[in-house]
Amino acid sequence: MTVTTQPPALTDAIRVAVPERSLRHDVRAVSIVWRRELIRFRSDRLRAITSLVQPVLFLFVLGTGLSRLASRGMPAGVDFRTFIYPGVLAMSVLFTSIFSAASIVWDREFGFLREMLVAPVRRWAIVVGKCLGGATVATFQGIIFLALAGVAHVPYNPVLLLTLVGELLLLSFTLTAFGVMMAARIKQIQAFMALTQMFVMPLFFLSGALYPLNGLPSWLSVLTRIDPLTYIVDPMRNAVFSHLSISPLAVDTLSPGITWNGWVVPLGLSLGIVAVMGAGMLAVAIAEFRKTE
Amino acid sequence: MTQAITVSELTKKYGEIEAVRGIDFEVAPGETFGFLGPNGAGKSTTIKILCTLADPTSGSARVAGHDVLRERDTVRRNIGLVFQDTTLDGYLTGEQNLRFHADLYGVPKSAFPARLRQVLEMVGLWDRRGSVVATYSGGMKRRLEIARGLLHAPRVLFLDEPTVGLDPQTRTSIWEYINELKQREDITIFLTTHYMDEAENCDRIAIIDHGKIVAIDTPEALKGSVGKDRVQISTADDALAIGALADRFGLDAGMHEGLLTFSVPSGEQFVPRLFAELPVAIRSVSVSRPSLDDVFMSYTGKTIRDAEATIGDRNRLIATRFGRR
Numbered sequence: 001m002t003v004t005t006q007p008p009a010l011t012d013a014i015r016v017a018v019p020e021r022s023l024r025h026d027v028r029a030v031s032i033v034w035r036r037e038l039i040r041f042r043s044d045r046l047r048a049i050t051s052l053v054q055p056v057l058f059l060f061v062l063g064t065g066l067s068r069l070a071s072r073g074m075p076a077g078v079d080f081r082t083f084i085y086p087g088v089l090a091m092s093v094l095f096t097s098i099f100s101a102a103s104i105v106w107d108r109e110f111g112f113l114r115e116m117l118v119a120p121v122r123r124w125a126i127v128v129g130k131c132l133g134g135a136t137v138a139t140f141q142g143i144i145f146l147a148l149a150g151v152a153h154v155p156y157n158p159v160l161l162l163t164l165v166g167e168l169l170l171l172s173f174t175l176t177a178f179g180v181m182m183a184a185r186i187k188q189i190q191a192f193m194a195l196t197q198m199f200v201m202p203l204f205f206l207s208g209a210l211y212p213l214n215g216l217p218s219w220l221s222v223l224t225r226i227d228p229l230t231y232i233v234d235p236m237r238n239a240v241f242s243h244l245s246i247s248p249l250a251v252d253t254l255s256p257g258i259t260w261n262g263w264v265v266p267l268g269l270s271l272g273i274v275a276v277m278g279a280g281m282l283a284v285a286i287a288e289f290r291k292t293e
Numbered sequence: 294m295t296q297a298i299t300v301s302e303l304t305k306k307y308g309e310i311e312a313v314r315g316i317d318f319e320v321a322p323g324e325t326f327g328f329l330g331p332n333g334a335g336k337s338t339t340i341k342i343l344c345t346l347a348d349p350t351s352g353s354a355r356v357a358g359h360d361v362l363r364e365r366d367t368v369r370r371n372i373g374l375v376f377q378d379t380t381l382d383g384y385l386t387g388e389q390n391l392r393f394h395a396d397l398y399g400v401p402k403s404a405f406p407a408r409l410r411q412v413l414e415m416v417g418l419w420d421r422r423g424s425v426v427a428t429y430s431g432g433m434k435r436r437l438e439i440a441r442g443l444l445h446a447p448r449v450l451f452l453d454e455p456t457v458g459l460d461p462q463t464r465t466s467i468w469e470y471i472n473e474l475k476q477r478e479d480i481t482i483f484l485t486t487h488y489m490d491e492a493e494n495c496d497r498i499a500i501i502d503h504g505k506i507v508a509i510d511t512p513e514a515l516k517g518s519v520g521k522d523r524v525q526i527s528t529a530d531d532a533l534a535i536g537a538l539a540d541r542f543g544l545d546a547g548m549h550e551g552l553l554t555f556s557v558p559s560g561e562q563f564v565p566r567l568f569a570e571l572p573v574a575i576r577s578v579s580v581s582r583p584s585l586d587d588v589f590m591s592y593t594g595k596t597i598r599d600a601e602a603t604i605g606d607r608n609r610l611i612a613t614r615f616g617r618r
Contacts, residue, residue, distance in 0.1 A: 018370040018371075018398050018399055018400065018445050018446075019399050019401070020370075021366050021370075021399070025399040028396050028399060029396060029397050029399075031396070032392075032393050032396035032397060036382070036385070036389075036393060039384070039385060039389065040382075040384045040385075043384055043425075044384075107382075110379070110380075110382075110383070111376060111378045111379055111380035111381075112380050112381065112382050114346070114376060114380050115380040115381075115394070115397075116397065117346065118344055118345065118346055118369060118374055119369065119394075119397035119398055120366045120367075120369035120370040120397075120398060120399070121397055121399075292345070292346065292347060292348050293341065293346065293347035293348065
């Protein structure tokens with residue numbers, strides 16, 4: 001006996017029953033929102049290239065240019081570019097993360113957001129999918145920059161690379177959550193860009209990405225401790241410096257860790273602060289998107 | 294049998310502006326129901342409430358038997374939407390857009406391929422499913438949205454101005470798809486339009502103006518309620534005919550478009566009398582039913598275009614206050 005599968009007759013509607021909402025369904029929604037970000041990133045190679053321009057400029061042009069001047073203050077055998085590499089690596093995901101969140105503003109502008117908001121899924125699924133998508137895309141971006149580590153004399157040590165990728169993922173997620181939270185309120189793309197731009201550069205400059213956190217004037221010292229980015233740049237620098245073969249004194253000078261009034265903040269707490277901030281902003285973003293007119 | 298849509302005493306305020314001012318209506322299962330009115334009359338606000346995108350200020354609405362406020366998710370599972378502005382992702386292909394929708398709506402994975410093919414073939418886009426949506430024409434995008442709205446086999450399909458911004462030919466073809474759809478799927482359609490000719494495709498129409506329903510009935514009955522058909526004749530002696538019409542029938546006739554024109558109730562029955570009693574030779578005669586334009590005019594005292602001119606300002610006010618597009 002042969003079994004033939006026939007295409008469904010087009011005169012009858014194929015009965016499709018949309019199931020009751022369940023956690024599995026919400027997870028499927030998270031996954032498709034996340035996948036959409038990846039599909040869009042893949043079709044947008046230009047963005048991948050252009051967003052590498054800025055960190056490359058910082059590392060090679062600014063880094064090389066300043067290294068002659070900076071070498072006087074550097075312990076022997078350490079390249080200035082090695083010093084700024086972790087900070088610039090963090091920068092490489094900064095813009096991508098926040099611009100991924102900007103796609104929510106675009107989605108609103110082009111109506112696609114409404115397609116998502118009217119679906120029978122929990123709003124958290126959409127927001128979480130979006131944040132995971134932005135974080136993944138930004139981390140990819142960071143990984144491309146990570147490939148250039150050797151040029152800055154950072155070793156390709158698997159443990160170091162994995163640590164850095166993990167930290168990039170955490171940073172990207174938090175930044176995307178920040179962006180999504182902003183995008184919930186800001187409906188115009190120009191305003192969003194202007195406002196995030198206003199946040200991003202100070203965050204970067206105050207994070208200690210380009211200078212060590214010790215011996216700063218007190219006003220700057222306080223500002224660096226307020227900047228959330230500080231709490232991810234420091235663990236990243238710590239990871240890099242613990243894999244360099246240089247004197248402990250040099251490590252202490254260049255990667256002194258974050259201190260609160262003399263107390264050294266443990267790495268775990270530092271990363272915890274970033275994670276809690278990310279979770280908090282995610283919660284605010286979800287609450288914002290739950291509202292209806 | 295439960296009604297597909299039940300709305301009672303529904304109002305919606307944006308600040309002090311009342312977009313919807315207490316409306317009541319019911320839509321039966323399988324019916325095609327049209328909301329006809331000028332831009333800004335409250336059509337889109339009503340759709341938003343029925344689709345759970347906006348909360349009513351007061352009153353209640355049930356869609357597919359479920360309350361739009363308390364059973365939001367159940368309502369969402371049972372409705373399909375085609376919005377006024379396109380809501381497709383231009384970076385994705387047609388198929389990817391539908392796959393996204395299927396996952397969001399939890400369409401069973403086993404049923405998806407067949408259903409995908411069915412809805413895409415229905416709107417004639419099966420061959421273009423692999424193309425990025427940004428390369429589609431306006432009409433193709435609208436068709437893809439209709440296919441997407443149907444993908445999860447909703448019980449009620451909402452079409453908000455389904456043909457706005459499309460050329461007349463595309464509008465006609467969109468209507469062919471909708472009419473075919475009515476025959477093929479067991480579905481209730483709720484649509485809004487401000488095109489009179491399109492409203493005639495509906496089983497019943499509600500005329501809405503300034504957030505209120507001013508009339509609700511079948512297109513035929515609404516046109517009948519205007520009461521009079523327009524009769525145009527050409528005669529051997531128009532001046533004599535005008536006099537005779539006034540004397541014998543008490544009709545006030547005038548010359549329009551080169552023809553002797555007057556209005557009578559049930560024109561078809563009047564024509565035989567006209568031939569029998571008018572002492573002037575008649576060369577030609579035409580009887581036309583009132584259009585929905587006449588209906589709108591008779592209920593609101595203005596044409597739809599007049600209404601849009603005044604309401605445009607109110608809309609802009611809402612838009613600036615609430616940052617809506």
